[in-house]
Amino acid sequence: xxxxxxxxxxxxxxxxxxxxxxxxxxxxxxxxxxxxxxxxxxxxxxxxxxxxxxxxxxxxxxxxxxxxxxxxxxxxxxxxxxxxxxxxxxxxxxxxxxxxxxxxxxxxxxxxxxxxxxxxxxxxxxxxxxxxxxxxxxxxxxxxxxxxxxxxxxxxxxxxxxxxxxxxxxxxxxxxxxxxxxxxxxxxxxxxxxxxxxxxxxxxxxxxxxxxxxxxxxxxxxxxxxxxxxxxxxxxxxxxxxxxxxxxxxxxxxxxxxxxxxxxxxxxxxxxxxxxxxxxxxxxxxxxxxxxxxxxxxxxxxxxxxxxxxxxxxxxxxxxxxxxxxxxxxxxxxxxxxxxxxxxxxxxxxxxxxxxxxxxxxxxxxxxxxxxxxxxxxxxxxxxxxxxxxxxxxxxxxxxxxxxxxxxxxxxxxxxxxxxxxxxxxxxxxxxxxxxxxxxxxxxxxxxxxxxxxxxxxxx
Amino acid sequence: xxxxxxxxxxxxxxxxxxxxxxxxxxxxxxxxxxxxxxxxxxxxxxxxxxxxxxxxxxxxxxxxxxxxxxxxxxxxxxxxxxxxxxxxxxxxxxxxxxxxxxxxxxxxxxxxxxxxxxxxxxxxxxxxxxxxxxxxxxxxxxxxxxxxxxxxxxxxxxxxxxxxxxxxxxxxxxxxxxxxxxxxxxxxxxxxxxxxxxxxxxxxxxxxxxxxxxxxxxxxxxxxxxxxxxxxxxxxxxxxxxxxxxxxxxxxxxxxxxxxxxxxxxxxxxxxxxxxxxxxxxxxxxxxxxxxxxxxxxxxxxxxxxxxxxxxxxxxxxxxxxxxxxxxxxxxxxxxxxxxxxxxxxxxxxxxxxxxxxxxxxxxxxxxxxxxxxxxxxxxxxxxxxxxxxxxxxxxxxxxxxxxxxxxxxxxxxxxxxxxxxxxxxxxxxxxxxxxxxxxxxxxxxxxxxxxxxxxxxxx
Numbered sequence: 001x002x003x004x005x006x007x008x009x010x011x012x013x014x015x016x017x018x019x020x021x022x023x024x025x026x027x028x029x030x031x032x033x034x035x036x037x038x039x040x041x042x043x044x045x046x047x048x049x050x051x052x053x054x055x056x057x058x059x060x061x062x063x064x065x066x067x068x069x070x071x072x073x074x075x076x077x078x079x080x081x082x083x084x085x086x087x088x089x090x091x092x093x094x095x096x097x098x099x100x101x102x103x104x105x106x107x108x109x110x111x112x113x114x115x116x117x118x119x120x121x122x123x124x125x126x127x128x129x130x131x132x133x134x135x136x137x138x139x140x141x142x143x144x145x146x147x148x149x150x151x152x153x154x155x156x157x158x159x160x161x162x163x164x165x166x167x168x169x170x171x172x173x174x175x176x177x178x179x180x181x182x183x184x185x186x187x188x189x190x191x192x193x194x195x196x197x198x199x200x201x202x203x204x205x206x207x208x209x210x211x212x213x214x215x216x217x218x219x220x221x222x223x224x225x226x227x228x229x230x231x232x233x234x235x236x237x238x239x240x241x242x243x244x245x246x247x248x249x250x251x252x253x254x255x256x257x258x259x260x261x262x263x264x265x266x267x268x269x270x271x272x273x274x275x276x277x278x279x280x281x282x283x284x285x286x287x288x289x290x291x292x293x294x295x296x297x298x299x300x301x302x303x304x305x306x307x308x309x310x311x312x313x314x315x316x317x318x319x320x321x322x323x324x325x326x327x328x329x330x331x332x333x334x335x336x337x338x339x340x341x342x343x344x345x346x347x348x349x350x351x352x353x354x355x356x357x358x359x360x361x362x363x364x365x366x367x368x369x370x371x372x373x374x375x376x377x378x379x380x381x382x383x384x385x386x387x388x389x390x391x392x393x394x395x396x397x398x399x400x401x402x403x404x405x406x407x408x409x410x411x412x413x414x415x416x417x418x419x420x421x422x423x424x425x426x427x428x429x430x431x432x433x434x435x436x437x438x439x440x441x442x443x444x445x446x447x448x449x450x451x452x453x454x455x456x457x458x459x460x
Numbered sequence: 461x462x463x464x465x466x467x468x469x470x471x472x473x474x475x476x477x478x479x480x481x482x483x484x485x486x487x488x489x490x491x492x493x494x495x496x497x498x499x500x501x502x503x504x505x506x507x508x509x510x511x512x513x514x515x516x517x518x519x520x521x522x523x524x525x526x527x528x529x530x531x532x533x534x535x536x537x538x539x540x541x542x543x544x545x546x547x548x549x550x551x552x553x554x555x556x557x558x559x560x561x562x563x564x565x566x567x568x569x570x571x572x573x574x575x576x577x578x579x580x581x582x583x584x585x586x587x588x589x590x591x592x593x594x595x596x597x598x599x600x601x602x603x604x605x606x607x608x609x610x611x612x613x614x615x616x617x618x619x620x621x622x623x624x625x626x627x628x629x630x631x632x633x634x635x636x637x638x639x640x641x642x643x644x645x646x647x648x649x650x651x652x653x654x655x656x657x658x659x660x661x662x663x664x665x666x667x668x669x670x671x672x673x674x675x676x677x678x679x680x681x682x683x684x685x686x687x688x689x690x691x692x693x694x695x696x697x698x699x700x701x702x703x704x705x706x707x708x709x710x711x712x713x714x715x716x717x718x719x720x721x722x723x724x725x726x727x728x729x730x731x732x733x734x735x736x737x738x739x740x741x742x743x744x745x746x747x748x749x750x751x752x753x754x755x756x757x758x759x760x761x762x763x764x765x766x767x768x769x770x771x772x773x774x775x776x777x778x779x780x781x782x783x784x785x786x787x788x789x790x791x792x793x794x795x796x797x798x799x800x801x802x803x804x805x806x807x808x809x810x811x812x813x814x815x816x817x818x819x820x821x822x823x824x825x826x827x828x829x830x831x832x833x834x835x836x837x838x839x840x841x842x843x844x845x846x847x848x849x850x851x852x853x854x855x856x857x858x859x860x861x862x863x864x865x866x867x868x869x870x871x872x873x874x875x876x877x878x879x880x881x882x883x884x885x886x887x888x889x890x891x892x893x894x895x896x897x898x899x900x901x902x903x904x905x906x907x908x909x910x911x912x913x914x915x916x917x918x919x920x
Contacts, residue, residue, distance in 0.1 A: 177656040178638060200629035216499065231718065232715075234499055254714050258691065258714075261722070269729060273805025273809075283820070302791070326789075327772045338761050342733055346742060353722060353726060367747065370747060374755075379762055383762075390769070435801050438794065442790055
């Protein structure tokens with residue numbers, strides 16, 4: 001037998017852009033059949049490489065449900081542009097076929113007026129549901145959830161429940177059908193069973209006897225980061241969202257949780273790089289919006305760093321007496337900044353993933369003090385050698401070495417303690433970014449340096 | 461009706477540590493029944509708060525399958541310690557009940573000799589399976605996959621397939637049962653159906669007619685980051701892993717993908733903070749192991765930064781003629797470093813999530829050049845005012861302003877281009893960490909500063 005091709009990366013899209021382009025021009029009605037086996041994500045990839053008029057043609061010739069699938073996977077910007085160009089009725093036909101949570105995402109990206117025009121064309125039931133979902137914050141469980149899920153009364157038997165699942169599955173696609181939720185007479189969530197468990201259960205038993213009663217659920221206001229944490233901790237594929245009466249109002253599925261995790265991580269990384277998180281991908285974020293988000297932090301860091309000038313002016317006479325001191329200023333302050341950045345990064349991330357908690361503050365302090373000692377002694381030794389090589393004499397070499405040791409210890413301790421302090425004060429620990437810690441340690445470094453020099457070299 | 465309690469955070473564990481401790485001492489045989497409804501993750505949380513001898517008792521009184529579940533959710537360190545303390549036979553009884561992928565994880569954490577003693581006590585079939593899984597790199601698809609999955613021949617009808625699924629589900633737990641894989645006569649993967657699709661399909665149809673033929677699959681050597689990217693792109697809950705002949709040898713489930721995403725992210729953040737990624741959580745990583753991982757980067761940055769001293773020595777006479785120049789050195793070089801860190805962070809992250817690709821290099825360059833112009837002009841204006849306030853005269857103020865503009869432009873452009881250059885050269889773009897970029901720009905900053913000063917102030 002011939003082995004199938006190894007799929008080293010993603011499966012190659014069955015048809016690539018030029019093929020689809022030719023097909024769209026020559027026999028548009030064959031496009032649906034020819035692309036039938038392609039994953040909607042791949043077809044969306046291909047669509048992104050086409051001129052926008054051809055994407056419109058593509059969406060028109062595909063069955064509405066398939067077109068909606070492709071639309072879900074399209075780049076946000078392109079999707080918005082397409083929905084703006086269609087008539088409200090055409091747009092409504094497509095978004096009606098999207099899963100409720102993706103429909104809400106698509107409408108949220110549009111101008112409000114346009115979104116309302118499209119909503120007005122959607123069937124009343126779906127419209128009410130969509131309007132309800134639009135009221136939740138996009139970063140909350142309510143903003144992530146879909147309203148398509150399966151629930152059955154606890155009085156049903158396993159085979160009745162399974163029949164009900166089959167009926168619902170056949171009636172249309174239900175995104176969140178990894179689990180079946182079991183409700184009491186008042187409609188409140190009482191239990192959960194995965195489809196696998198349902199298939200394994202003895203047919204005559206009541207759902208109330210076999211369903212798991214300890215259901216992990218969240219209210220609609222829960223932050224997406226918390227939903228992600230729970231999904232990860234309990235190895236879930238779906239988290240039910242409940243109202244005040246304990247009724248399931250939606251389900252957050254794992255694919256949306258993964259997207260949320262990646263977005264949260266992007267925000268954390270940007271904060272650590274001293275950038276106010278961008279809300280859009282790099283190229284989609286506006287030039288001035290990025291400049292503002294960077295400018296704020298840069299200005300703050302600039303003001304923080306101005307104190308290095310104040311400190312240096314203070315030691316003007318010392319400097320005038322030993323100009324060679326200047327040569328080591330950048331080396332010394334950057335060593336403090338670098339070791340501080342390392343500690344801040346390690347502790348911020350450890351806090352984010354739960355490896356370090358507030359109660360570990362003393363342990364962290366002791367550990368980073370030790371790291372500072374070891375790393376500072378090491379860099380001090382190299383600095384000592386370098387100063388001797390430059391012919392600055394053993395006295396200045398000792399100043400450099402002792403300063404490096406002190407500055408690296410300052411860096412590791414300040415860098416490690418700041419994220420904990422920010423957490424304690426209710427701020428985001430990621431504010432303690434590499435540049436922020438470095439700037440803070442810079443000022444300390446200069447003060448330490450000149451005091452060591454004044455003491456050891458007998459300067460004034 | 462009384463509404464059920466709102467679950468603001470995680471569901472509170474039904475029994476907390478002191479209760480369980482008392483129960484373990486007074487009537488250990490009731491523990492299993494009393495904790496039955498608790499999620500294994502919660503029971504593991506409680507166990508982590510108990511003395512280790514009590515955790516051993518707990519694992520002994522729970523049914524083996526349940527104890528294995530708890531063991532899976534336990535902290536790595538504690539799990540290893542427990543498995544070290546038991547006899548190989550006791551340990552084998554527990555790890556036999558774990559899912560194959562978690563069993564491999566647990567054994568990989570142990571001393572090799574110990575792992576082999578435990579393996580020797582496991583039933584032959586499970587042992588061979590485990591030994592096979594142990595051969596894959598932990599960061600690969602093979603290292604993440606479980607070997608429990610469901611596949612059926614394509615010649616089966618939908619109702620035969622469903623009956624087969626029920627039989628397998630009843631025979632024991634099968635972690636990866638969100639989808640059913642369809643194989644041809646040679647056992648090669650030909651299609652996939654989700655359980656939901658299987659339930660919705662018409663009963664008499666053949667699997668070959670209804671299963672999706674375009675299956676997203678990976679070879680065992682695929683890096684976990686790539687598996688994560690595919691899971692996210694195609695909204696999957698499981699990715700089948702195939703051998704060279706196209707046969708399914710395992711399945712990576714979404715819970716392991718989420719763990720992989722979080723771990724990959726931790727590595728990226730640590731690299732951006734100029735730390736060689738730790739392999740363990742902060743407190744579990746050895747002190748000297750952390751010091752080595754930090755020391756390497758710190759030394760490299762230190763050597764890089766030494767060139768600032770070389771540059772400053774080069775301008776010794778200029779400095780002697782205008783000592784006030786010194787006061788602005790840290791301010792100027794840190795502004796370059798900070799704007800460079802921002803650009804490096806933005807572009808590294810955009811590369812990681814696919815928002816920016818190599819072909820966008822020119823666009824990125826132009827955009828960051830623009831950002832540098834705007835942000836540099838802004839900081840230059842503040843610096844100009846500050847220099848005037850310090851009474852350094854308009855000439856020096858101009859030097860500071862023009863230098864800031866040039867240094868910030870250098871920072872943004874270098875910071876943005878380095879991650880792209882590293883990618884092009886086949887390195888990890890995250891090497892372009894904040895400290896790395898800052899150190900590089902520091903040297904450039906000093907050279908720019910003194911050249912502007914020499915030119916504008918007529919110094920030598």
